[in-house]
Amino acid sequence: MESRPALRASVRVKTGKNANRRLRASGFTPAVFYDATGHALSLQVNEAELSRVYARTGRTTVFDLEIDDGGKKTTRPCLIWDVEYYPTRNRFMHLDFYGADQDRELKVRVPLEFTGTPRGVKAGGKVEIYRENIDILCKPAALPQKILVDISGLDVGQGLRIADLALPEEVRARYDVNFAVLTVNLPGSGKDDNEEGAGETG
Numbered sequence: 001m002e003s004r005p006a007l008r009a010s011v012r013v014k015t016g017k018n019a020n021r022r023l024r025a026s027g028f029t030p031a032v033f034y035d036a037t038g039h040a041l042s043l044q045v046n047e048a049e050l051s052r053v054y055a056r057t058g059r060t061t062v063f064d065l066e067i068d069d070g071g072k073k074t075t076r077p078c079l080i081w082d083v084e085y086y087p088t089r090n091r092f093m094h095l096d097f098y099g100a101d102q103d104r105e106l107k108v109r110v111p112l113e114f115t116g117t118p119r120g121v122k123a124g125g126k127v128e129i130y131r132e133n134i135d136i137l138c139k140p141a142a143l144p145q146k147i148l149v150d151i152s153g154l155d156v157g158q159g160l161r162i163a164d165l166a167l168p169e170e171v172r173a174r175y176d177v178n179f180a181v182l183t184v185n186l187p188g189s190g191k192d193d194n195e196e197g198a199g200e201t202g
Contacts, residue, residue, distance in 0.1 A: 004077070005063040007053045009033070011070065012042040020094075029092045033065065033078065035099040043067065047092060054080060054092075060110050062100050062140045077102060077140060100140035107174060109133050110144060112165075112181070116152025120184035125156040129182045134162060135174040142170040151182065159183030 012023070012030060020030045029050055033041045057063050057080065065078045081098035085091065100106060111133050121127060134147065149165060160181045162173050 005053050005056050005061075006066055006075075007045060007049060007063060008066045008068070009043040009045045010068040012044045015042055024093075029095060031095040031097060033067065033076070033097040033099065034081070035076075036101045036104065041067070043097070045095070050092060050095070054083075058145060059083070060108055060143055060145045062143060065097055065099075079106070079108075079140070079143075102140055105137045105139055106143065107135060107137055108143060109135050111146045112149050113146045114149050114151050114182070116150050118151050118154040118158075118184045120154055120156035120158065123156055124186065125184045126187050127151070127182055127184055131162075131179065131181045134165070134181075136167070136171050137174050138171040142168065144168050144171060149181070151184075154184045156184055156186055 009031065012019075015030075023030055023044055024047075027047050028044045029047045031043045031045055033043055035041075053063060059080050062077050062079055065076045067074050067076060077100045078097045079100055080095060082096040083092065084094040086093050112131065114127075114129070118125065118127060136144075136147075138144075147165065147167065149160065151160070154160070160183075161178045162175050162181055163178045165173060165181065167173060
């Protein structure tokens with residue numbers, strides 16, 4: 001089994017706009033770590049290291065956050081929960097980390113990746129995609145980065161709803177309405193399953 005990525009962080013003593021501005025100028029990004037109880041800890045992480053880890057994990061893969069608190073070091077499995085970028089630059093401005101309890105389920109929104117060419121498209125149909133992400137529930141160890149959806153077997157007039165998706169083991173979709181994910185329609189048919197309950201996920 002591949003080991004989890006690791007990111008080093010240290011406790012941030014000085015906070016506030018001026019302190020954060022100096023921190024960013026020195027190549028670090030301010031962040032906050034929240035544990036499962038809601039306790040918050042102000043941190044700073046090296047921006048270059050953060051970029052490398054984020055490229056591997058995104059916001060749906062658990063990694064090890066190695067926290068240095070004045071020489072006392074702890075390692076916490078966590079997720080990148082929220083990211084704030086500079087308005088005009090592709091650069092981290094602030095992050096929130098969430099400590100993942102390995103024994104408790106998380107609710108996470110993950111992307112769908114559609115694979116294959118439907119039979120209906122080969123017959124002249126067109127794929128209408130209504131959802132590109134879904135909310136799932138699972139424990140951190142089972143958390144997928146994305147859900148692969150094979151649509152090669154769909155004919156014209158057929159589609160998939162969330163209950164039809166084949167999910168990885170130990171992963172459940174979270175929804176109240178069995179909404180449409182996609183359909184294969186003939187161009188100009190006017191048929192849109194998205195009108196039937198596709199607007200709610202709970």
